[in-house]
Amino acid sequence: MDETGTLAAFASLSNATRLRIVRELVAAGPDGLSAGALAEAVGASPSRASFHLANLAKARLVTSSQFARQVVYRADFEAIGAMIRFFMDDCCAKNARIRACCSGMGRI
């Protein structure tokens, strides 16, 4: 992910509803969650959830696929990892105090 993509990812994650959606999707794992289930989980109306899901998809933080009547969303784990990696490598990698934020996360 380049600077433009990272800026878009940060912008997308700077909204409480969207951050909650990402949290739900990461917790849900590879199976993902339907738009309706997400809307209920984060306490948003269907149209509001759809609005924010479209924003997350545009920022490439989630993917979607249709099953019957439902649209299933999944976290894009690679893209989220790439975003963090860009931020750490390109902006902050050389700083030990920032790098230390990853300590305690287990064996990496």
Add this chain to the structure above:
Amino acid sequence: MDETGTLAAFASLSNATRLRIVRELVAAGPDGLSAGALAEAVGASPSRASFHLANLAKARLVTSSQFARQVVYRADFEAIGAMIRFFMDDCCAKNARIRACCSGMGRI
């Protein structure tokens, strides 16, 4: 850093000028850089740089202190690390693919 703080940090980092400022400040290390030096480094007018620096300070990503006529800004390394840690721990810690983004960053 809590959710509110992380949202503010993401919002602040979602602007190209501010992301460049943070990059400059992290590269500059503990000595920091003056407002004028930063403005020139990122190609912004003094008032524009001041506007974005105030935003970064409000998000607690940078600190400032006055020396003579100059105002010196420094990256808040602890806060930046705390932001990443919150995002990783609270949102994504349990996911191996995201966690893998920190591989290749050297010994942690």
Add this chain to the structure above:
DNA sequence: CTTTGGTTTCAAGGGGTGTTGAAATATATC
């Protein structure tokens, strides 16, 4: 083919954000 369920689109509005250049503030120098 009509109906039901799931999701998205749309228009309206209210509010926040970024840019610009001029003016104000504060500090040092002459």
Add this chain to the structure above:
DNA sequence: GATATATTTCAACACCCCTTGAAACCAAAG
């Protein structure tokens, strides 16, 4: 005190984002 330097504040403007509720769309079931 007057002047130059460094930074911030201010007003104006344009633009984008978020919310809401209604309408439209699309796929399945009756």
